[in-house]
Amino acid sequence: PFPPLLSVSPAADPAVISPQDPTLLIGSSLVATCTVSPDFPLKAEDLYWTLNGRRLPAASYAALGPSTLSVALARLNGSRQQSGDNLVCHSRDGGILAGSCLYVGLPPEKPVNITCWSKNMKDLTCKWAPGTEGETFLHTNYTLKYKRRWYGQDNTCQEYHTAGTYSCHIPKDLALFTPYEIWVEASNRLGVAVSDVVMLDILDVVTTDPPSDVHVSRVGDLEDQLSVRWSSPPALKDFLFQAKYQIQYRVEDSSEWKVVDDVGNQTSCRLAGLRPGTVYFVQVRCNPFSIYGSKKAGIWSDWSNPTAASTPRSERVAGGCDPKGGEQNTTLRRELKQFFGWVKKHAYGCSNLGIKLYDQWRVWLQKSHKTRNQV
Numbered sequence: 001p002f003p004p005l006l007s008v009s010p011a012a013d014p015a016v017i018s019p020q021d022p023t024l025l026i027g028s029s030l031v032a033t034c035t036v037s038p039d040f041p042l043k044a045e046d047l048y049w050t051l052n053g054r055r056l057p058a059a060s061y062a063a064l065g066p067s068t069l070s071v072a073l074a075r076l077n078g079s080r081q082q083s084g085d086n087l088v089c090h091s092r093d094g095g096i097l098a099g100s101c102l103y104v105g106l107p108p109e110k111p112v113n114i115t116c117w118s119k120n121m122k123d124l125t126c127k128w129a130p131g132t133e134g135e136t137f138l139h140t141n142y143t144l145k146y147k148r149r150w151y152g153q154d155n156t157c158q159e160y161h162t163a164g165t166y167s168c169h170i171p172k173d174l175a176l177f178t179p180y181e182i183w184v185e186a187s188n189r190l191g192v193a194v195s196d197v198v199m200l201d202i203l204d205v206v207t208t209d210p211p212s213d214v215h216v217s218r219v220g221d222l223e224d225q226l227s228v229r230w231s232s233p234p235a236l237k238d239f240l241f242q243a244k245y246q247i248q249y250r251v252e253d254s255s256e257w258k259v260v261d262d263v264g265n266q267t268s269c270r271l272a273g274l275r276p277g278t279v280y281f282v283q284v285r286c287n288p289f290s291i292y293g294s295k296k297a298g299i300w301s302d303w304s305n306p307t308a309a310s311t312p313r314s315e316r317v318a319g320g321c322d323p324k325g326g327e328q329n330t331t332l333r334r335e336l337k338q339f340f341g342w343v344k345k346h347a348y349g350c351s352n353l354g355i356k357l358y359d360q361w362r363v364w365l366q367k368s369h370k371t372r373n374q375v
Contacts, residue, residue, distance in 0.1 A: 014040050015047075015089055015097035023103040023189040026137065029074045034089035034098060036067040044069040046092045051102075052085050076104045078137030105137035107191035111166075111184040114198045117207045117299050124174055124202065126157075127167035128184050128195065140188040144168040149179040149199065174202055204296035208233035211245065211267075211284045211301075216309035223276035223312045229268035230284050233301065242290045247271070248303065252279035277313035281306040 015036045024030060034049070036042045044063035049056040049071040062070045069089070079085045084101030091097055109131025116126040126144055144157035157168035174180070180202070184195040211230040219225040228247060247260040247269055263269050274280060283306050289298030 013037060013098065014042075014091075014095075017087065017089055017098045017100040019100070021084070021101045021103070023105075023138075024076060025190065026076065026078050026104055026106060028076050028104070029072070030076065030102070031070055031072050032087060032100065033064060033068055033070045035065075036097065038067075040097075042091055042097075043067055047097070048090050048092070050086075050088045050090060052080060073102075076102070078106070078135075079104045082137070082139040103138055103189050105188070105190060106135075108136055108140050108186035108188050108193040110193045111142065111186055111195040114182060114184060114195060116182060116198070116200060117205045118174075118202050119207065119209070121176065121202055121206055122172055122174060124170045124180075124205075125163050125167065126170075126182060127163050130166055130186065131193070136188055136190075138188040138190065140186055142166060143185045143187075144182070145185060146170065146180050146182045148175065149181050176202055178202075205299060206288055207299040208286050208288055208301045210304035211286050212304070214282065214284050214304045214307045216280070216282045216307045218309065218312060219270065221312055223314050224272060224274045226271045226274060226280060226282070226309055226311060227268065228271060228282055228284065230304070232267060233286055233288075242288070244287050244289065244298075245269075246285050246287075246300070247282060249280050249282045251275070252281065252308070257283075274311050276311050279308055279310045281308050283307070 015034050018033050018035070019030075022030065032049075034047055036044075036047070043066055047069040048058070049061070049069075051073070056071055056073075060072045062072070064070050071087075079102065084103045086099060087102050088099045089097045111128045111130055113129040114126060115128075116124055118124050124146075128142075128144075130140070130142070142160075144160075145154050146157065147154050157170050159169040159171065161167060162169040178201065179199055182198045182200065186193045186195075211233055213231040215229050217227050219227050230245075232243060243265050245263040245266070247263055248257040249260075249271060250257045260269065260271070271280075271282070283303040285303045286301045287298040289296070
């Protein structure tokens with residue numbers, strides 16, 4: 001009634017390479033063979049090999065049969081690309097008969113230096129280093145895992161590369177007042193390595209964005225002072241915490257920053273002892289600590305973007321008719337040094353008391369100096 005169905009076999013591959021897509025340690029040796037299909041009228045002497053497009057020397061070949069040619073590779077280096085090096089068997093006219101990928105590298109090392117921080121007490125970002133060497137020459141996959149200590153199942157972080165190559169972000173569903181275990185697993189074709197477990201509580205790793213609205217301005221005509229003020233970071237305004245701030249500043253043509261450590265929890269400060277008529281760059285950063293009573297020291301935020309301002313130019317006349325100008329300059333410097341020593345001893349950091357006294361003293365000194373110059 002119906003004729004039988006005819007089965008059509010697919011066309012045979014021109015040749016087969018063995019082993020196919022091997023994974024090898026750096027320094028290994030390999031003998032690969034290319035065997036031509038009987039359907040193709042090619043002999044071993046009609047074949048040659050390339051590795052990553054470069055023809056391999058005939059001295060490394062050996063005919064293992066009428067239609068089989070081998071190649072010997074010694075002391076292999078790490079793969080040039082993580083997708084593997086291309087070992088290809090060609091016919092005499094350059095046609096490609098078969099190919100194989102060589103994956104040559106190292107097993108992963110144990111990830112190290114896991115550090116984590118939270119920006120809003122609901123998320124967590126962690127980063128790590130890939131071991132002492134790092135480079136395996138093979139595609140290595142890193143997986144950040146975490147769970148509540150004592151109970152709870154393993155969870156896997158999903159948002160990678162958020163804070164650099166080796167980082168991951170957990171955006172939500174984290175509990176407060178609960179210690180977490182966190183670790184990183186590294187895996188590639190040659191093995192698996194697991195980091196040490198880090199234990200942390202979200203409250204102990206809270207940080208903030210840098211302080212916003214940083215403003216730097218002159219203090220009237222005082223030639224050696226600038227006023228700095230800023231706003232507290234808004235992300236944690238609803239949480240019970242303390243904050244401390246640091247300021248760093250530098251002269252426009254210098255790369256060296258000077259740090260003011262004793263700002264405390266104020267959102268303004270006066271910089272004194274600056275050069276007259278000079279542009280300064282100023283940055284501020286914040287450290288939230290004692291969040292809900294946490295006893296950890298807190299994590300400093302990044303520095304704010306630099307804000308620039310210049311001190312007023314000095315109105316004093318240099319040289320000229322006053323033969324004792326140099327002596328007066330030396331006296332002024334000595335008096336300044338004595339005054340700052342007094343402030344440091346009797347006042348704290350940027351306290352208003354010390355600044356007010358200093359303002360009065362400096363204004364009187366400048367007026368007195370202007371009178372002498374006019375005379």
